[in-house]
Amino acid sequence: xxxxxxxxLVIGDEILSGRTRDANMHHLAGELAKAGIDLKEVRFVGxxxxxxxxxxxxxxxxxxxxxxxxxxxxTHDDITADCIAAAxxxxxxxxxxxxxxxxxxxxxxxxxxxxxxxxxxRIPEGAALIDNPxxxxxxxxxxxxxxxxxxxxxFAAMAAGLLPTLRGGAPVVSRSVRVELAEGDIAGPLGVLxxxxxxxxxxxxxxxxxxxxxxxxxxxxxxxxxxxxAAEELADRLGLTA
Amino acid sequence: xxxxxxxxLVIGDEILSGRTRDANMHHLAGELAKAGIDLKEVRFVGxxxxxxxxxxxxxxxxxxxxxxxxxxxxTHDDITADCIAAAxxxxxxxxxxxxxxxxxxxxxxxxxxxxxxxxxxRIPEGAALIDNPxxxxxxxxxxxxxxxxxxxxxFAAMAAGLLPTLRGGAPVVSRSVRVELAEGDIAGPLGVLxxxxxxxxxxxxxxxxxxxxxxxxxxxxxxxxxxxxAAEELADRLGLTA
Numbered sequence: 001x002x003x004x005x006x007x008x009l010v011i012g013d014e015i016l017s018g019r020t021r022d023a024n025m026h027h028l029a030g031e032l033a034k035a036g037i038d039l040k041e042v043r044f045v046g047x048x049x050x051x052x053x054x055x056x057x058x059x060x061x062x063x064x065x066x067x068x069x070x071x072x073x074x075t076h077d078d079i080t081a082d083c084i085a086a087a088x089x090x091x092x093x094x095x096x097x098x099x100x101x102x103x104x105x106x107x108x109x110x111x112x113x114x115x116x117x118x119x120x121x122r123i124p125e126g127a128a129l130i131d132n133p134x135x136x137x138x139x140x141x142x143x144x145x146x147x148x149x150x151x152x153x154x155f156a157a158m159a160a161g162l163l164p165t166l167r168g169g170a171p172v173v174s175r176s177v178r179v180e181l182a183e184g185d186i187a188g189p190l191g192v193l194x195x196x197x198x199x200x201x202x203x204x205x206x207x208x209x210x211x212x213x214x215x216x217x218x219x220x221x222x223x224x225x226x227x228x229x230a231a232e233e234l235a236d237r238l239g240l241t242a
Numbered sequence: 243x244x245x246x247x248x249x250x251l252v253i254g255d256e257i258l259s260g261r262t263r264d265a266n267m268h269h270l271a272g273e274l275a276k277a278g279i280d281l282k283e284v285r286f287v288g289x290x291x292x293x294x295x296x297x298x299x300x301x302x303x304x305x306x307x308x309x310x311x312x313x314x315x316x317t318h319d320d321i322t323a324d325c326i327a328a329a330x331x332x333x334x335x336x337x338x339x340x341x342x343x344x345x346x347x348x349x350x351x352x353x354x355x356x357x358x359x360x361x362x363x364r365i366p367e368g369a370a371l372i373d374n375p376x377x378x379x380x381x382x383x384x385x386x387x388x389x390x391x392x393x394x395x396x397f398a399a400m401a402a403g404l405l406p407t408l409r410g411g412a413p414v415v416s417r418s419v420r421v422e423l424a425e426g427d428i429a430g431p432l433g434v435l436x437x438x439x440x441x442x443x444x445x446x447x448x449x450x451x452x453x454x455x456x457x458x459x460x461x462x463x464x465x466x467x468x469x470x471x472a473a474e475e476l477a478d479r480l481g482l483t484a
Binding site for chain 2: 012013014015017018019020021022025026029030031033039040042043044045046047051073074076077114115116119135153172174182183184185186187188190194201202203204205206208218220
């Protein structure tokens with residue numbers, strides 16, 4: 001059975017404007033690889049409802065899972081939950097279970113659950129809440145769409161709770177071969193190897209250090225023995241010791 | 243006149259697999275903001291020709307500029323130039339001007355311009371070359387698509403040469419107000435301000451430090467005086483000194 005596929009949608013003007021450097025894509029990519037879920041596409045879009053709705057619908061239909069990051073806080077620019085509801089054509093409102101979680105959290109902290117904070121209890125009909133152990137305000141799963149916070153510590157905590165509940169596939173095994181040859185000298189043998197191993201993927205990532213050219217060749221696949229054998233064959237062809 | 247719009251397409255399995263952390267998006271986002279070109283969407287896709295061609299065609303039609311990163315090296319997984327040609331329905335082959343650039347570079351370095359390296363001289367018909375001061379192999383511009391390398395130093399060097407040749411708009415001015423209040427307490431006044439200033443964008447980026455909540459409110463717009471006035475009004479409303 002092939003691994004489940006996934007896409008990610010990162011929502012918010014702050015990354016596109018160059019102000020903020022995203023951390024959630026790299027984190028999720030690593031966690032999905034461990035879980036055996038293949039991340040196929042990531043999109044970054046701004047705080048524009050039509051664009052968000054369009055991207056949600058395109059990505060949730062094309063992949064087994066869609067993970068979103070950002071736009072679920074209390075301020076006016078936090079429009080993700082409403083956009084998800086619109087994408088599914090479902091109603092959205094303050095939900096009692098989400099409100100109770102927020103009320104308990106703010107009571108403990110001695111903070112008022114005002115109108116702005118109550119926005120964070122707006123959850124589309126039929127969604128299941130995702131636990132937020134950092135700051136209480138929940139994410140949610142609706143269909144195959146998993147809606148999480150943009151703040152990296154909260155995003156990571158939500159993902160840690162969510163991912164074990166999803167069906168994973170065979171984790172991908174990878175083996176890296178460091179070659180101190182220019183990529184142009186590796187390309188021939190590497191192409192031959194890639195052609196004779198269609199189930200494996202071969203990536204070449206060049207570097208330049210102290211004026212010398214080199215590349216890390218990364219061989220990836222679900223069959224560990226095949227990955228190992230390909231790494232040895234590559235080393236042989238390039239005259240290295242694996 | 244509104245600012246030109248742009249999208250970016252980052253090509254390569256290595257980022258989606260979690261192995262590599264992308265650096266080019268953040269760099270380009272900052273450079274485009276300075277140039278007055280509005281980055282509206284970024285997509286990351288893997289080394290799959292159909293997916294790349296589809297994304298190139300969707301993004302080049304939707305925005306004034308499309309910048310791509312990755313997949314123009316000498317190895318078998320470097321398929322970007324062919325995909326761009328396919329997206330435009332144009333022929334591609336080794337071009338004399340690109341070959342001459344590579345030949346001169348490798349002659350200087352005493353390296354053979356072999357078949358793999360010659361792949362980097364494959365340029366779609368009608369494209370203009372983008373200078374690569376780092377390692378010679380050129381990028382290219384075809385229509386409104388600017389094809390650049392994935393290695394961050396080379397990407398940055400190509401962008402530095404390219405961007406001044408594009409028509410920019412008014413650079414966006416931004417002003418950040420640091421507020422040591424929880425986002426839920428800022429949301430009300432901020433929403434009012436956003437509504438009365440439709441030409442400005444107001445972002446709220448929460449943080450938590452030493453157990454205290456706070457947020458950086460970022461006000462952005464092309465009219466510096468309006469941005470300044472809004473920052474002062476916000477500080478007033480929140481009882482701060484701007």
